[in-house]
Amino acid sequence: MSVLPPVRRDRIIAQLPQYFRKEAALHTENDFNNKVKTACQEQRTGTVGRFKISKVIVVGDLAVGKTCLINRFCKDAFDKNYKATIGVDFEMERFEVLGVPFSLQLWDTAGQERFKCIASTYYRGAQVVIIVFDVNDIASLGHARQWLEDALKENDPTSVQLFLVGTKKDLSSPAQYSRIEQDALKLAQEIRAEYWAVSSLTGENVKEFFFRVASLAFETNVLAELEKSGSRQIGDVISECPNNLSVIIKTINHCCNLSLALDVII
Numbered sequence: 001m002s003v004l005p006p007v008r009r010d011r012i013i014a015q016l017p018q019y020f021r022k023e024a025a026l027h028t029e030n031d032f033n034n035k036v037k038t039a040c041q042e043q044r045t046g047t048v049g050r051f052k053i054s055k056v057i058v059v060g061d062l063a064v065g066k067t068c069l070i071n072r073f074c075k076d077a078f079d080k081n082y083k084a085t086i087g088v089d090f091e092m093e094r095f096e097v098l099g100v101p102f103s104l105q106l107w108d109t110a111g112q113e114r115f116k117c118i119a120s121t122y123y124r125g126a127q128v129v130i131i132v133f134d135v136n137d138i139a140s141l142g143h144a145r146q147w148l149e150d151a152l153k154e155n156d157p158t159s160v161q162l163f164l165v166g167t168k169k170d171l172s173s174p175a176q177y178s179r180i181e182q183d184a185l186k187l188a189q190e191i192r193a194e195y196w197a198v199s200s201l202t203g204e205n206v207k208e209f210f211f212r213v214a215s216l217a218f219e220t221n222v223l224a225e226l227e228k229s230g231s232r233q234i235g236d237v238i239s240e241c242p243n244n245l246s247v248i249i250k251t252i253n254h255c256c257n258l259s260l261a262l263d264v265i266i
């Protein structure tokens with residue numbers, strides 16, 4: 001029996017949320033993968049839905065707005081006073097995707113240099129890396145590659161899903177914003193990240209962004225589970241082969257000619 005309360009109604013995802021910019025999206029499908037949808041309908045999602053929690057790390061320069069981004073989504077709160085994160089902090093967020101429970105563990109890490117070595121010890125095991133920069137501070141975008149490199153040192157680069165997120169959109173004029181967006185899109189394409197721009201002050205795009213993160217992480221996890229169970233089936237067949245082969249060989253030995261043996265086997 002589950003002791004957890006039901007998932008909040010505003011954390012239920014029934015449709016794949018769309019990307020922010022087509023040119024820097026992890027994928028551009030309009031809907032969840034068909035195999036994933038079928039697996040969810042048939043309740044064949046393996047560990048996803050029972051034990052699976054995806055680890056998400058949020059990294060980026062100091063004061064770019066990592067804590068505010070997480071707090072806007074998880075607590076619907078915004079604090080205009082800056083309080084540096086010391087080391088790390090984390091929030092759990094529960095979703096229901098295509099009827100299946102799914103949780104994200106959101107790790108808020110410190111951007112300040114002196115706390116970086118504590119924070120980096122928590123990078124390991126991340127399935128999603130969110131690199132945050134301030135759209136009003138081009139230097140913070142320039143440092144994104146270094147944050148990525150540090151995060152990937154602790155993780156398998158081929159299995160991590162990357163997001164590049166520009167914050168504080170409310171502080172930037174449309175002209176200023178569109179200039180930095182060009183650079184951000186270019187970088188996102190180069191590092192194969194999905195690009196988003198948000199404001200934690202107004203809440204613009206914050207929920208959409210985290211719904212997209214949860215959905216893509218969920219989809220990847222279910223596909224991995226399906227692959228695992230598929231290779232298990234092939235493995236089972238292979239492990240049965242020696243038996244089948246020995247039956248065939250024995251049958252051939254007992255029959256006086258090959259065509260008779262084949263008749264018996266088939």
Ligand SMILES: Nc1nc2c(ncn2[C@@H]2O[C@H](COP(=O)(O)OP(=O)(O)OP(=O)(O)O)[C@@H](O)[C@H]2O)c(=O)[nH]1
Pocket residue numbers: 060061062063064065066067068069079080081082083084085086109110111112167168169170171198199200201202
């Ligand atoms: N106007 C505006 N201010 C923001 C926004 N997001 C964050 N801020 C402000 O930026 C400052 C830094 O925000 P934090 O979320 O604490 O930054 P951080 O990246 O977590 O900082 P570290 O913990 O030091 O790494 C705070 O004063 C916030 O109020 C936003 O979307 N709009």
